[in-house]
Amino acid sequence: NAGVTQTPKFRVLKTGQSMTLLCAQDMNHEYMYWYRQDPGMGLRLIHYSVGEGTTAKGEVPDGYNVSRLKKQNFLLGLESAAPSQTSVYFCASSQASGTSGDKETQYFGPGTRLLVL
Amino acid sequence: AQRVTQPEKLLSVFKGAPVELKCNYSYSGSPELFWYVQYSRQRLQLLLRHISRESIKGFTADLNKGETSFHLKKPFAQEEDSAMYYCALKPSFQKLVFGTGTRLLVSP
Numbered sequence: 001n002a003g004v005t006q007t008p009k010f011r012v013l014k015t016g017q018s019m020t021l022l023c024a025q026d027m028n029h030e031y032m033y034w035y036r037q038d039p040g041m042g043l044r045l046i047h048y049s050v051g052e053g054t055t056a057k058g059e060v061p062d063g064y065n066v067s068r069l070k071k072q073n074f075l076l077g078l079e080s081a082a083p084s085q086t087s088v089y090f091c092a093s094s095q096a097s098g099t100s101g102d103k104e105t106q107y108f109g110p111g112t113r114l115l116v117l
Numbered sequence: 118a119q120r121v122t123q124p125e126k127l128l129s130v131f132k133g134a135p136v137e138l139k140c141n142y143s144y145s146g147s148p149e150l151f152w153y154v155q156y157s158r159q160r161l162q163l164l165l166r167h168i169s170r171e172s173i174k175g176f177t178a179d180l181n182k183g184e185t186s187f188h189l190k191k192p193f194a195q196e197e198d199s200a201m202y203y204c205a206l207k208p209s210f211q212k213l214v215f216g217t218g219t220r221l222l223v224s225p
Contacts, residue, residue: 105163105166
């Protein structure tokens with residue numbers, strides 16, 4: 001199993017350009033997440049999904065949109081990139097469960113480094 | 118509001134020395150707490166969770182509800198422990214809140 005994969009690994013954008021980051025998981029997980037990682041800020045949740053066709057806002061959703069048309073994919077879109085969106089973006093997934101334990105573990109992708117000029 | 122505080126950005130120790138990475142949280146309910154680790158050029162991965170009461174790679178972490186802490190400890194640090202460590206709180210169903218991370222550097 002590949003686990004969680006992210007495409008692309010690195011991208012440079014000009015202010016105002018748009019792009020889509022793709023996250024794919026082959027573990028049949030229900031839950032998927034997008035985080036951004038910034039120096040001194042740790043990981044902050046942008047959006048998440050509790051299942052195919054559903055999405056919800058996280059801590060820092062402004063400027064981003066997401067879609068979960070297929071269970072295995074979770075797309076993060078930037079409609080009009082801004083320099084403040086320069087960051088490393090991580091996708092993660094986990095099994096759906098109402099109980100604690102291994103099913104709660106989030107599995108992370110390798111990250112996408114985005115630079116907005 | 119739920120918050121996780123890791124007061125140290127960088128912790129530098131020598132090989133064989135004890136290590137304690139501090140984590141404090143604020144949450145009014147019953148917390149679920151985790152430590153995630155990111156080694157150089159690797160993806161973020163779960164190190165341990167408090168409910169398992171396990172020791173992973175020699176690391177342990179005890180939940181202290183009175184002090185609202187979940188410090189990560191290892192009696193004898195190894196060079197391969199050098200990494201970025203994140204403490205995380207799960208205050209509600211499936212939404213982790215991460216701390217800002219502590220970089221551990223173990224020197225020979």
